Amino acid sequence: MKDSEKRAKRNADIDLCVTNALDKQAETISPKISDRLDAARFSAIAEPDSKLNSNPGLLPWLPAMGTCAALLLVVVMLNIPDSSTPTLADGDQDLVLEVVLTNQDMDLMEEDLEFYLWLAEQNS
């Protein structure tokens, strides 16, 4: 037998020993591990999708978080004062109403606006 053939036979014998040893390890796996493997298999067969949810992190909270964020946004939107349009104080509103009802000249109003504002303050 040539050296190369001897080496090939030796390697094949060792491969066989290794695979036999691995077979033995698989056969003698502890009952605890075996039970856990069985449980994993049952779960995989029964609910293949359940593993995705077994460690979900924040996933279950997403709908609640989305609702809270939307509510917060609505509340903030409703409470932001609109600074683009000037608002009238109560006295000013009365003055405008008075001007409209009495058909006073608007040009005069523009000229003496400060006077009418002062007058409104005095009245209130």
Next chain:
Amino acid sequence: MTLNQFLTSVQKRAFITAKLATDNEDDALDIVQDSMFKLAKSYPDKSEQEWPALFQRVLQNAIKDWYRKQKVRKIMWWWQQDKISEEELPIDYSNIPREEPEKSQQTIQTANAINAALRKLPFRQQQAFILRAWWEHSTEETAAIMGCSAGSVKTHYSRASKALANALQEVVL
């Protein structure tokens, strides 16, 4: 054969395969569990002839993912590198059938030496050896599972076989 029967027939060997790669029972269990779920979820309609190669591909990908995560962990926690040592794979002594004390001790030593030699192989060589020699996949199937050419599988397998022979000839022959 049902999927349940198929998984029953491979689960222990899958666990040993993952344990050889990870040297950690919990990680190995997680890998096998993930592989089972992926097979059951993604390939329930495949024929039973396709299951072995598919399961093996899923399993090997899960092991590769584990290695990637370990690399990231090594980078993140460099000071823990020393923990990933080349210790021998622990054997569950309680389940080895009782033999005569000397013979039993020899069996344990042999098993430890074999595990250590397998774990010292580079991952691709270990993969090729386990798939070809233990799982008895053909060269072509192994190439498809490993995502490489048949020639690469032959090279990896041959190198693994030589390395094991060198490491174990005095132990097992």
